[in-house]
Amino acid sequence: MTSFPRSTPEAQGVSSAAIGRFVDALEREVHDLHSLMLVRHGHVIAEGWWAPYSAAAPHALFSISKSFVSTAVGFAIEEGLLALDDRVVDLLPDDLPEAVGDNLAAMRLRHLLTMTTGHAVDTIGRVDESQHNWSRALLALPVELAPGSTFVYNTGATYLISAILQRLTGQRVLDYLTPRLFEPLGIADAAWEQCPRGIDVGGWGLSVTTEDIARFGQTYLRGGEWQGTQVVPAHWVAEATARQVPNATPDAPADNDQGYGYQFWRNRHGSYRADGAFGQLSIAFPEQDALLVLTSGVQSAQIELDLVWEHLLPVLGNHEILTPDAAADAALTARLRGLTIPAPPGAATSPAAIRVSGREYSLPTNSFGLTTVALTENLDGTTLALTTATGVHELRCGYGVWEPAESALVERPQPVAAAGAWVDDSAYLAKICLTGTPFALTVSLDFRADEVTVNIEQNVSFGPTQLLHTNGSAA
Incomplete structure (x- = not known):
């Protein structure tokens, strides 16, 4: 035994x-x-x-x-x-x-x-x-x-x-x-x-x-x-x-x-x-x-x-x-x-959801290496797409639940889980747990007209926890 x-x-x-x-x-x-x-x-x-x-x-x-x-x-x-x-x-x-x-x-x-x-x-x-x-x-x-x-x-x-x-x-x-x-x-x-x-x-x-x-x-x-x-x-x-x-x-x-x-x-x-x-x-x-x-x-x-x-x-x-x-x-x-890390609170959709769904936003050169972001609303949920030098990383974000996946968004392919919600009429918040590690990313997208403000923070780090804050525009 x-x-x-x-x-x-x-x-x-x-x-x-x-x-x-x-x-x-x-x-x-x-x-x-x-x-x-x-x-x-x-x-x-x-x-x-x-x-x-x-x-x-x-x-x-x-x-x-x-x-x-x-x-x-x-x-x-x-x-x-x-x-x-x-x-x-x-x-x-x-x-x-x-x-x-x-x-x-x-x-x-x-x-x-x-x-x-x-x-x-x-x-x-x-x-x-x-x-x-x-x-x-x-x-x-x-x-x-x-x-x-x-x-x-x-x-x-x-x-x-x-x-x-x-x-x-x-x-x-x-x-x-x-x-x-x-x-x-x-x-x-x-x-x-x-x-x-x-x-x-x-x-x-x-x-x-x-x-x-x-x-x-x-x-x-x-x-x-x-x-x-x-x-x-x-x-x-x-x-x-x-x-x-x-x-x-x-x-x-x-x-x-x-x-x-x-x-x-x-x-x-x-x-x-x-x-x-x-x-x-x-x-x-x-x-x-x-x-x-x-x-x-x-x-x-x-x-x-x-x-x-x-x-x-x-x-x-x-x-x-x-x-x-x-x-x-x-x-x-x-x-x-019944233990769970709370998913981001908010609404399943918002007035901005249809307007921004599927649109790709280009970002200036940044230390995170993120070149574009896109948010797509479907009947079965929300997909967050983040493009880096290693490719397009698509993550389904559950509403009130965690959607498991494998992603190479950070360093190497590894298990992740994502959940998200609209925190107000124009801002979407996603949390991505790297489930084999202590780390989690919070990705905030605030859509205004044809622009988006992107903020990425990590829950813990040996250095700064804010990984990215930048503005992008619709392609």
Whole structure:
């Protein structure tokens, strides 16, 4: 058996009504929730996906990927391929700069794992991703501080670990982990982005389902054991999730200064987490024997963590079976089955709809690369057509419902879902969820005479969230 057993919350000592109040709080404060899974005593007691996101669809993990890389290191050490105090210059001898400084020479594997490489800033942002050899580019950067002296979150460090593992094993980290971790846990169809040399990018890029994340988190919660089998070495689990180094930095959120392990974060309240950008979280509560997985699209996960401590943690203290509450359990189940991201509010049509339907509007050169837009009204709905250098991207926008599709509008072909509405007599608003990622685009078209104002915003970003604001004219 590789799937989680399911249980009512009360049978595992948790109130269904209390979980419902936690979901209420999440929906009040967080506007782009994608999934939730709560595990207690090894049983899933609550799970839900906000449409158009679904249980079967893989989701980009961003830096939760780092915790999987850490696990690969644990296996490699157990197999005698590595040691924590191995020097990085010895592990990647073919990628070194001509002059190796003292700090680079002193850098060890443990410094990569604990983000104490001696770099003053994250190195990945200082490397042009079009470069063929990322390892060589990263190792050529200045190492300003003594390794081990200072914590600086450094995704480039995790990439170097991935490169080291591939050099030593002859396999991508994904392939190395498959028989050791993914297959024992029943994780299928995992995918990992690669650099130009075919090395898994390590610090991000892994995509799996919500339940896959939970299987991984539960294995760590149980000391490396999954359903009676020791999968990950127990000593590695203990070390990786312990406070290996202090990580307090100026203005750090409350749960980002509790210590850092081997690619895992320590939290308040005796818990720890695997953490990915924009609200991808696997939070382990060892004292409460519980695990919470969230995927979402939020700029900062601290808001989610604060809600966990306020609303969920207090109801996880009871280890006794509670009196069954069939009504509350049924209400929670119905609530979780009906979760959805609200579609844009407004009208199905407007006075402008017939006038603009099928007309193509040309746009000036812009950073988004959008050349034309068109909106077509049909009896069965609205079609938004956006033209870029890669072609015409047509998306059916459901009214009050999400219309799934595949589109290459952003970067590559990927699953999306769109919904839209007329927000007033002349303006149409569409939301496009990139359902394998945290990202969603809001496209606003305001039609005036023979012109259109186009605005495109992204819900979360490492940079500006407004991607385009321009005017176009009818062709």
